[in-house]
Amino acid sequence: MVRPKRTKQHPNLQEAIKETAWEWIAQHGAPALSLRAIARELKITAPAIYNYFPNRDALVTALIIDAYTSFGDSQIAARDAVPADNLTGRLMAIGLAYRNWALTHPQRYQLIFGTPIPGYEAPLMEVLPSAARSLSALVSVLDALRVVSKLNAEEFPAVKKEFKTSFEMWKTYGGNYDILSLSVAVLIWARVHGIVSLEIAGNLPPFGTDGNGLYTYEMAAIEKQFIKE
Amino acid sequence: MVRPKRTKQHPNLQEAIKETAWEWIAQHGAPALSLRAIARELKITAPAIYNYFPNRDALVTALIIDAYTSFGDSQIAARDAVPADNLTGRLMAIGLAYRNWALTHPQRYQLIFGTPIPGYEAPLMEVLPSAARSLSALVSVLDALRVVSKLNAEEFPAVKKEFKTSFEMWKTYGGNYDILSLSVAVLIWARVHGIVSLEIAGNLPPFGTDGNGLYTYEMAAIEKQFIKE
DNA sequence: AAAAATAAATAAACGCCGTATATTTACAGC
């Protein structure tokens, strides 16, 4: 067979490849993703994909960036749905949105925070902008609490000097907040991530409280620990 | 080439396969594990492995069980190194041992708690005994605290009925403790897991406090939240 | 001791995969 006319093809193949990849991931799981499978779906030969992505990992990176953007949109929307003077409400809204997004898009969640692709490691520099933005919603609320002296983190461990340059880099994409707010955000992120990742992987429900109850309890504990009054 | 004499072979190939697998994982990472690579290392043909493991996933399961056993040994040893009347000390020792084991054996940690093998999902029934035992150290300390009315978890969400049968199954391998103790243990597990998994994946240091400081802070917070007085 | 049965290895092959190379062809600009 020869190359078909462009008018018979997908108008923008780059986007079609990503869409097909997401469909495949949703249906067969991230580990089953393969360029050849995408090509089959699109009735294209596999090497044709290399005109749009230099290799499989580059495609995965593009998918991750898209997922981060979707996740960040959800985080920011949740924050902005609560009035800016209700900081506790904003913190809770962000926390709820976190789990909701993860349960709605478990494959995307695992693509970002897990390591479902064999041998793939996300290139930090490419992913950083969308990743930093997704965390910035939480950081912004914590920083606002800090500004009004309501952030209870006086005894929080200091950031080592060698990490301060990378913090400056984070600021470029995440916003100009205090490094303490970012540090606390990372810890809170680790806590919600701990529960949600176990829940999504199916390791939570069999032998403990259900995910919803546990998550609510954990969010209350976070509020009590980090917000004064 | 024909089949070589057994005297020239490894005496117990089953164990040799697992050892070679661990060496390969340590050197090339879990995602790069392959039966053919193991066979090459052992100067064996790949199908020969099928005499000892029905397929690749079965080998991975065996590796996971070994890792859980090593992890559980470390947890139990840490607990028993502190006198039984010093429950807070035991809790802290278990927490420290958790991170130490994870940092000492990052590949084993990711093999257990991550999803580094494409398409592999651990069969619960096979892994449960060693997994339940590894968590039992923490559960036993929490239950001892509960017995002396020092466990601060009165408001902990209850376990839904549909999970109680699987709790009974857990008891078979993890020991006869109250379900509240197990529930709290799962939450604490999620919290330390959240930090350690981020640290091992390299997502923690660049933009926040170092793992050691953060972990110490988190352990103190856990103690304060769950232990009375 | 010889023969039969069993177990454990090899050899070969199938259908996947990512990817590199060379080739063809549709399309755009002159």
Place this chain on the structure above:
DNA sequence: GCTGTAAATATACGGCGTTTATTTATTTTT
């Protein structure tokens, strides 16, 4: 209308898990 480029195909390579058939070492039975 010709030419250069970009985008597709065709082909191929090596690696993977796994299956099948076959060979052979070892064990068991007679």
